[in-house]
Amino acid sequence: MKSNGTAAKPYHHGNLKDALLQAARQMLEEEGHSNISLRKCAVAVGVSATAPQNHFANKTALLTALAAQGYADLQAYMRKDLPDGANQSSRRKAALLGYVAFAQDHPALYELMFARDRVSSSDADLLHNVGACFVILADIAKGFGTFQGDETKTDAKQQMFIWSFVHGYAQLLTANRFKKDDMQGMTVLDIIPELGN
Amino acid sequence: MKSNGTAAKPYHHGNLKDALLQAARQMLEEEGHSNISLRKCAVAVGVSATAPQNHFANKTALLTALAAQGYADLQAYMRKDLPDGANQSSRRKAALLGYVAFAQDHPALYELMFARDRVSSSDADLLHNVGACFVILADIAKGFGTFQGDETKTDAKQQMFIWSFVHGYAQLLTANRFKKDDMQGMTVLDIIPELGN
DNA sequence: ACTTCATATGTGCACTGTAAACTTTTTCTT
DNA sequence: AAGAAAAAGTTTACAGTGCACATATGAAGT
Known part of the structure; x- marks a missing residue:
């Protein structure tokens, strides 16, 4: 990918596991544990829907x-x-x-x-x-x-x-x-x- | 539908609400409340997947x-x-x-x-x-x-x-x-x- | 007989978790 | 420094799920 003016988002998140936990925790407090969704967490963190699989079985x-x-x-x-x-x-x-x-x-x-x-x-x-x-x-x-x-x-x-x-x-x-x-x-x-x- | 030898299942269940509750309760004890599924309950009771909607909002x-x-x-x-x-x-x-x-x-x-x-x-x-x-x-x-x-x-x-x-x-x-x-x-x-x- | 209504079915849709194959980047080895 | 291996992303695919909505069935009331 060529670099343009705006900072290009790196391919690797760098700290995805913690970021997912943080997003999940926020969703937990807001919607209860039965409404947590891995995909929503992934999107909230700005990563593809199935990326969490690399960090959580x-x-x-x-x-x-x-x-x-x-x-x-x-x-x-x-x-x-x-x-x-x-x-x-x-x-x-x-x-x-x-x-x-x-x-x-x-x-x-x-x-x-x-x-x-x-x-x-x-x-x-x-x-x-x-x-x-x-x-x-x-x-x-x-x-x-x-x-x-x-x-x-x-x-x-x-x-x-x-x-x-x-x-x-x-x-x-x-x-x-x-x-x-x-x-x-x-x-x-x-x-x-x-x-x- | 024409009647044949085997007893034909009636179109209406008759006591679906209670039957669903009973099936759900069994599923609850066996798999926990987060693994209950309306559709599975429906099938277990021998009724179509969306029938429960008539009895539970x-x-x-x-x-x-x-x-x-x-x-x-x-x-x-x-x-x-x-x-x-x-x-x-x-x-x-x-x-x-x-x-x-x-x-x-x-x-x-x-x-x-x-x-x-x-x-x-x-x-x-x-x-x-x-x-x-x-x-x-x-x-x-x-x-x-x-x-x-x-x-x-x-x-x-x-x-x-x-x-x-x-x-x-x-x-x-x-x-x-x-x-x-x-x-x-x-x-x-x-x-x-x-x-x- | 005709209507009405509760109760069933079927279809469609958005969303979910997870498996699998592939791509990109980093790290390790030599 | 180069290439292999590993780590961490992506996309695609699929079986389930809850629910909305249109339709079909049969029983009950007139």
Whole structure:
């Protein structure tokens, strides 16, 4: 091709994979994960309709990458206001508020992160980032509440409880399942019943 | 058409709407809600590819009907072992176990019931059935735990807590997000921390 | 009998994901 | 520096999909 005055678009995009993820993420937030289209992403980025195939084996692979990115962001939200050496209670509060803030800021992404039939849950990247989130949750769950029965499982119970609760709250909140006037001036923290400690 | 030996299929199906819902539900459990196709449902029921249009305005309408059906079933699961005049604690336990059992028995349906971009949350039938579930939840939430702050909102807090917790648990459980060996011989009830009462 | 209407069929279209063959550019090897 | 190999684009092809629209069928009401 001969060069003319206007800058000729290079044959190779240079950073197509990231560009596609970015376009997909925007489409995700705007139209929901079931309305994402690889072709639309490709066109949005200024590339041919089937170019994404070079970077993602299939649609699931792209959605999985998006979900993995989501877990990384969730981790960042939880860490954002996490005080370093402070007491366990204030650390817990900060992380929970961060968790919910993430779900509120990125509701469609948060939903995708738990959509079993759209992401491949065995993906290495995904698992890695999920694990990183779980580390934080396990950390802040320590010393929370008392449980009956097998005491060797106390840690597990604390983790399962706190993750169940905050996940459920985040999803019901973003799905508008709570009554609006109940929510006036409330945060997650107000909904946790008082426990022994 | 002339009649021959084999029984001639009547032109009208007779109960197509229900038949489609049933086929869709089976496809849902087998392949997940993002792999449901109206045309496949139609063919499965033995009718032309576009026949469903007479009964469902669009795909969302069918999925919404499916979700509404799901809330009705969830309600039945919660009520199944609900003792009548017994004390609040045992009523609560029975309903929670029923809730989780439903999610485990119908994980894909349960996921659809919270898929914001696939069901129209303003549908009258859906709202009605959601409301019926919420009545049970509000009932069993009464007298659960103690909360700080505005006492006029205690009921709301109890409801929001218990729904958040059980929903989160059910979804994390069906999404296999809990470690298998942590789960040995555990139920939802084991994960609820001991409260004042 | 005639009309009416709900319910079915068939056709057509834009859009989707994916496979496959080909082209262009970059990178590696010698 | 030259040619081979690999990477990253393109185009074409195809089976599905949801939906709009025109048409056909049969049952029910007059």
